[in-house]
Amino acid sequence: MTKKAVVLYSGGLDSTTCLAIARAEGYEPYAMSFAYGQRHSVELELARRNAKGAGAIEHLVVEFDYRQVGGSALTSDVAVPKDGVGSDIPVTYVPARNTIFLSFALGWAEALGAYDIFIGVNALDYSGYPDCRPEYIAAFEQMANLATKAGVEGTGRFKIRTPLIHLTKAEIIRKGIDLGVDYGRTHSCYDPTPEGLACGRCDSCRLRLKGFAEAGITDPVKYVKGEM
Numbered sequence: 001m002t003k004k005a006v007v008l009y010s011g012g013l014d015s016t017t018c019l020a021i022a023r024a025e026g027y028e029p030y031a032m033s034f035a036y037g038q039r040h041s042v043e044l045e046l047a048r049r050n051a052k053g054a055g056a057i058e059h060l061v062v063e064f065d066y067r068q069v070g071g072s073a074l075t076s077d078v079a080v081p082k083d084g085v086g087s088d089i090p091v092t093y094v095p096a097r098n099t100i101f102l103s104f105a106l107g108w109a110e111a112l113g114a115y116d117i118f119i120g121v122n123a124l125d126y127s128g129y130p131d132c133r134p135e136y137i138a139a140f141e142q143m144a145n146l147a148t149k150a151g152v153e154g155t156g157r158f159k160i161r162t163p164l165i166h167l168t169k170a171e172i173i174r175k176g177i178d179l180g181v182d183y184g185r186t187h188s189c190y191d192p193t194p195e196g197l198a199c200g201r202c203d204s205c206r207l208r209l210k211g212f213a214e215a216g217i218t219d220p221v222k223y224v225k226g227e228m
Helices: 013-024 042-050 097-112 134-146 149-153 169-178 203-215
Strands: 003-008 027-035 058-063 116-118 159-161
Touching: 003 013, 003 097, 013 027, 013 116, 013 169, 027 042, 027 097, 027 116, 042 058, 097 116, 097 134, 134 149, 134 159, 169 203
Parallel strands: 003 027, 003 116, 027 058, 116 159
Antiparallel strands: none
16 A cells, blocks of 8 residues: 655655655655745745656645744845855754744644655765754654644654765765656755746855765756856
């Protein structure tokens, strides 16, 4: 019997690979994206356009305005760092974002009768974000089974699945290529141009370009001239 799974799907490299992995493992993936006031819409537009083609049974876009909270370069006019980041948690960290996203996913999963939630967090190339660590995922999973009707009544046990968590970006890319992922239909840049070109200099672009270089594969997305 095919099992349902909710997949957090931003339209980026990691989440698109995660969606492909869920399909390959025999799940019916229900993709969930968020329009939360992020500073650019390129990634979300790609998610809307490509979710069904990537194998999603359904694609739900949850809308809320997190700009009211602030605290991040991704939800405000604070400049996105372009010359690498230090050892501190960078300003591109969005306060409690994965907790909020996973909470929405948990609610939808319970309503669907799905007990698996896929999220493309990574503990190696993660820019120091605290909500990408294995101990955070374990804590959320424990909470999920304490906080839901299904968990309390024992009709199912929720599992937060993190297939990318111990992979390098190059390993993620190779895995995605093996699964037929078209990375030309993904976007990772924190600060793209109005035309949708990736800046090539933000932390996310740097990690992506480094991953493709180490994988020996040309990144198919378009960058600002001279920034590749």
